Amino acid sequence: MCARRRDAEGTAATRATRRAELLSAIAEVFADRGYAATTVREAAEAAGILGGSLYYHFDSKESMVDEVLSTFLNEMWGDYDKVLASGMDATATLRALVASSFKSIERHRAAVVIYQNESKHLAQNERFGYLTESQRRFESTWKGLLAQGVEEGALRSDLNTGLIYRFIRDTVWVAASWYQPGGRLDAEEIAQQYLAMVLEGIQANQHPAT
Amino acid sequence: MCARRRDAEGTAATRATRRAELLSAIAEVFADRGYAATTVREAAEAAGILGGSLYYHFDSKESMVDEVLSTFLNEMWGDYDKVLASGMDATATLRALVASSFKSIERHRAAVVIYQNESKHLAQNERFGYLTESQRRFESTWKGLLAQGVEEGALRSDLNTGLIYRFIRDTVWVAASWYQPGGRLDAEEIAQQYLAMVLEGIQANQHPAT
Amino acid sequence: MCARRRDAEGTAATRATRRAELLSAIAEVFADRGYAATTVREAAEAAGILGGSLYYHFDSKESMVDEVLSTFLNEMWGDYDKVLASGMDATATLRALVASSFKSIERHRAAVVIYQNESKHLAQNERFGYLTESQRRFESTWKGLLAQGVEEGALRSDLNTGLIYRFIRDTVWVAASWYQPGGRLDAEEIAQQYLAMVLEGIQANQHPAT
Amino acid sequence: MCARRRDAEGTAATRATRRAELLSAIAEVFADRGYAATTVREAAEAAGILGGSLYYHFDSKESMVDEVLSTFLNEMWGDYDKVLASGMDATATLRALVASSFKSIERHRAAVVIYQNESKHLAQNERFGYLTESQRRFESTWKGLLAQGVEEGALRSDLNTGLIYRFIRDTVWVAASWYQPGGRLDAEEIAQQYLAMVLEGIQANQHPAT
DNA sequence: CATGAATGAGTATTCATTCAT
DNA sequence: TATGAATGAATACTCATTCAT
Numbered sequence: 001m002c003a004r005r006r007d008a009e010g011t012a013a014t015r016a017t018r019r020a021e022l023l024s025a026i027a028e029v030f031a032d033r034g035y036a037a038t039t040v041r042e043a044a045e046a047a048g049i050l051g052g053s054l055y056y057h058f059d060s061k062e063s064m065v066d067e068v069l070s071t072f073l074n075e076m077w078g079d080y081d082k083v084l085a086s087g088m089d090a091t092a093t094l095r096a097l098v099a100s101s102f103k104s105i106e107r108h109r110a111a112v113v114i115y116q117n118e119s120k121h122l123a124q125n126e127r128f129g130y131l132t133e134s135q136r137r138f139e140s141t142w143k144g145l146l147a148q149g150v151e152e153g154a155l156r157s158d159l160n161t162g163l164i165y166r167f168i169r170d171t172v173w174v175a176a177s178w179y180q181p182g183g184r185l186d187a188e189e190i191a192q193q194y195l196a197m198v199l200e201g202i203q204a205n206q207h208p209a210t
Numbered sequence: 211m212c213a214r215r216r217d218a219e220g221t222a223a224t225r226a227t228r229r230a231e232l233l234s235a236i237a238e239v240f241a242d243r244g245y246a247a248t249t250v251r252e253a254a255e256a257a258g259i260l261g262g263s264l265y266y267h268f269d270s271k272e273s274m275v276d277e278v279l280s281t282f283l284n285e286m287w288g289d290y291d292k293v294l295a296s297g298m299d300a301t302a303t304l305r306a307l308v309a310s311s312f313k314s315i316e317r318h319r320a321a322v323v324i325y326q327n328e329s330k331h332l333a334q335n336e337r338f339g340y341l342t343e344s345q346r347r348f349e350s351t352w353k354g355l356l357a358q359g360v361e362e363g364a365l366r367s368d369l370n371t372g373l374i375y376r377f378i379r380d381t382v383w384v385a386a387s388w389y390q391p392g393g394r395l396d397a398e399e400i401a402q403q404y405l406a407m408v409l410e411g412i413q414a415n416q417h418p419a420t
Numbered sequence: 421m422c423a424r425r426r427d428a429e430g431t432a433a434t435r436a437t438r439r440a441e442l443l444s445a446i447a448e449v450f451a452d453r454g455y456a457a458t459t460v461r462e463a464a465e466a467a468g469i470l471g472g473s474l475y476y477h478f479d480s481k482e483s484m485v486d487e488v489l490s491t492f493l494n495e496m497w498g499d500y501d502k503v504l505a506s507g508m509d510a511t512a513t514l515r516a517l518v519a520s521s522f523k524s525i526e527r528h529r530a531a532v533v534i535y536q537n538e539s540k541h542l543a544q545n546e547r548f549g550y551l552t553e554s555q556r557r558f559e560s561t562w563k564g565l566l567a568q569g570v571e572e573g574a575l576r577s578d579l580n581t582g583l584i585y586r587f588i589r590d591t592v593w594v595a596a597s598w599y600q601p602g603g604r605l606d607a608e609e610i611a612q613q614y615l616a617m618v619l620e621g622i623q624a625n626q627h628p629a630t
Numbered sequence: 631m632c633a634r635r636r637d638a639e640g641t642a643a644t645r646a647t648r649r650a651e652l653l654s655a656i657a658e659v660f661a662d663r664g665y666a667a668t669t670v671r672e673a674a675e676a677a678g679i680l681g682g683s684l685y686y687h688f689d690s691k692e693s694m695v696d697e698v699l700s701t702f703l704n705e706m707w708g709d710y711d712k713v714l715a716s717g718m719d720a721t722a723t724l725r726a727l728v729a730s731s732f733k734s735i736e737r738h739r740a741a742v743v744i745y746q747n748e749s750k751h752l753a754q755n756e757r758f759g760y761l762t763e764s765q766r767r768f769e770s771t772w773k774g775l776l777a778q779g780v781e782e783g784a785l786r787s788d789l790n791t792g793l794i795y796r797f798i799r800d801t802v803w804v805a806a807s808w809y810q811p812g813g814r815l816d817a818e819e820i821a822q823q824y825l826a827m828v829l830e831g832i833q834a835n836q837h838p839a840t
Numbered sequence: 841c842a843t844g845a846a847t848g849a850g851t852a853t854t855c856a857t858t859c860a861t
Numbered sequence: 862t863a864t865g866a867a868t869g870a871a872t873a874c875t876c877a878t879t880c881a882t
Contacts, residue, residue: 034331036247040856052858053863061856091413117327121244156406156414163395163403164412170384171377177330178376185373193373196366201411202374203301204366228845250873263846265874454751456667460877472879473842481877511833537747541664575832583815583823584832590804591797597750598796605793613793621831622785622794623721648866670852683867685853843882851875858868 072111090149282321300359492531510569702741720779742806
């Protein structure tokens, strides 16, 4: 911490790393205490520096959440897009998206919690227009998928897809609020259980073979 | 003091009514913008009075949420207790509880949203110990019910009841965040669709009779 | 309290009495908690009515202290003037004034405490100009008396009369802060002890006969 | 953190100095206008900074008075204890304590005024328990001393020591309210005049040698 | 006369942000 | 890069005062 020998060499890389470190700590606190309720001082303290020092790295508190959320969403949509581009049928795609979502939660738990809790409020701000955009894309993707599933005969036609969409969306993301990275359950298992419930239901009788 | 018997009653009733009016408006704003992010001024404005005037009715901002949440929880547990006392089998009880929950959302939408978004933070405060208590009771009730369902052979035994409990809990309550009282969907319908999904699953093939 | 039979008759007297009652209670609270630190609500409560109701009797909080203080000062100066007009020598006058002061404390304890604690601040306000005026009169009266005593050979000439004046003034009035009306000590006794100390000193040896 | 040894010391010293500077200005305003009646803004302004900035240095308005008063009392009792430990006879001790008191007033005028005016109210607060404690110690010290003086034959036995204690206590401290540091009179002179009055009295005749 | 609800200016306190070092 | 002191706008809360009933 005292003598920084390698300064010359890794400037860019080091800087990016440091930034990521800071953001990770900051995200954790925002997720834990809420964005509005967290003071910059607390966020800085979690990152091991003093309040004022954060302003060397970020323009404002807002740009901190911004970076946390946009980083997460970019990565998440990258994964989603791969799945969607692979041309699977509706059920398989749905399974893959759910699995991908839980993996996102595993990697970006704090970001997901923040997204879940704050995006409604933040979205009022023009700067966070991408949140609304993401929401919209999310909705059309899932609703389209459910409709396609019904069309393909894979999903029940007596369900209100609008409602089902909401239930699926909420349960997937809300899991971030109780998920413990490194705990007993990993993303894969959670995805399996979730898919079992949503696809097959939790009732016993009607499952002849499974 | 002199022959004002009717006044006393009338005043008490009026007072309680006014209080409820105010609380309803306040709850709406807290739900909409978040407890921490809502200023007392905004809350008061929503109630049609000035910021300081709220303090004639309530001790503090905290006691406002307190009253909103405790009123809701008391009523909700009242309903739950009736269901639980009626001695139905696990599946019927589960159905009834879900229906009751959605009815709670219909009546106390704002309170449920606040409960969902803020109880984690508020619960740190001793004053809101009842939130933790409620959480605990909720968990044991639902987990017990799921276990009983499995025992009775009504529910699949290959599911992780801990996980399923979380999914059910979250999806039920999170519905408050998009429910529009007086909108197209009423609590009953939502409950039916939700139960259909969770109990029977959304896949088509496995439902012999449908 | 309900049926006020004698309303017609004693209007003026009743009113004055009520006013005095209220003022007495108010003075007590102001003395106890300090003028600035006492709320009108507290003052009213001590008088057995609600905050707003005090405004039927008084224009403002300020006019309450005003009336308390001016009533006290008027009476006190009335007594002082009688003493000063009686043509006694310096020592006798001094004794009589001290005795009169302690009697004032006995009758207007609360007012004296308020006078002691608040007059400095209140005097900034033009309305309370009479406080400054009273102070001035007080100072010239006592200083004159001390000078006269020295001249008459009754008082030591090696003392700084300015300082002695301050000591006497302060100790007399500050007694109000611990005086308990109806307690073991009455005004007379206190005056005697005080005069003994100030006139003769507390040392033993030098008092040959007394 | 890196070879900043001198900094650490320097900073600590600077900090303490700044704190003392601020407290001195704050004490002056509290003494002048009264603790309750002084706004934090006024206190800050007197210190040359803005209201909010005071909170970088102090937790609350309360902790400002707290520090002012405890600092004063600690130093005062330090001086008192030295006097009391020196084994002088009652009269000499009494003289020394009075002198020490007036020196305290010279050094901590503002603190003494605050102590005098506010300690009764502040003492209700548990945090200021040390005020009550100090009061108690003060009383027992002085009463003991007076009793001892009577026993030693140095003080008159026909006086009510309880009363005399109060008179002495009050006059000593109340002097802070008119004392002008740097004015014509210094602490020493005031103490002499005061002791002359209290010990020997202000009457001329009874002093054989004077 | 008294009440109770409301007002609005003010108060202590918090906190994002700045900046000289 | 980081610190620490300061800023200033905003926030929860208080309280003297008003007024319809």
